[in-house]
Amino acid sequence: MTFESLPEGWRVWNEEPSGRAILVYRPDVFGSGDLPDECLPTIYLTNGARNARPGSGQYATEEWHVVLFLEPEVEAVSETYESREAGAAGAVDVAERFVAGEVDYRGAYQVPREEYFARLDEFVGGEESA
Numbered sequence: 001m002t003f004e005s006l007p008e009g010w011r012v013w014n015e016e017p018s019g020r021a022i023l024v025y026r027p028d029v030f031g032s033g034d035l036p037d038e039c040l041p042t043i044y045l046t047n048g049a050r051n052a053r054p055g056s057g058q059y060a061t062e063e064w065h066v067v068l069f070l071e072p073e074v075e076a077v078s079e080t081y082e083s084r085e086a087g088a089a090g091a092v093d094v095a096e097r098f099v100a101g102e103v104d105y106r107g108a109y110q111v112p113r114e115e116y117f118a119r120l121d122e123f124v125g126g127e128e129s130a
Contacts (some may be wrong), residue, residue, distance in 0.1 A: 002088045007099045009123070013042070019084045021045040021063075023091060025098065026123060035119055041076075041098060041105075042069045045091045047084070070100065076108040078106045101125020 003012050003023065013022040023029075025041035044067045064087030068077040077094050081087040097103050101124050106117055 003092060005092055007092075007096045009099060010043075010095045019047065021088070021091065023095060025095070028039050029123065032094075036116060038071050039113075039116060039120075041092050043067070043094055044069065045084075046081055047087075063092075066094055068094050068103065070105055074108050076103050076105055100123055 002008075002015065002021070006023065009026045010023050010058070011025075011027060012026075012114075013024045015021040021044075023043040023045075026035075027040065029035050030037055030040040045064060047061050062082075064081045064084050066077070066081065067075055068080045070076050079090055079094070081090050090107055094103070098105075103124075105120065105124075106112065106120050129130075
């Protein structure tokens, strides 16, 4: 397995033989109704095309993309790597930065969700983030 060093709270949701992977943060909290299910922080590692055209993601590219979604249409981090190995390491790095509070999730939203942000703050960025 590629993701042994994931920080506390992150889980491998899916890892395909093709190399694509999906990582999720605290599905125990988001899936329980404590935090909105649609806000489940999710990191995608993929070599699919990043074009906005429908279906373009099904076409493999030479680059690997790491994208942290805070909701289906809300991207907080988007990085590109030259290999799957570098992309996997990048995904772990993004997960570590998120848990450490180094990802500005407030800045990714056009419409603030202050109640949600206050609750999420209890899980990331400090000693309480276990």
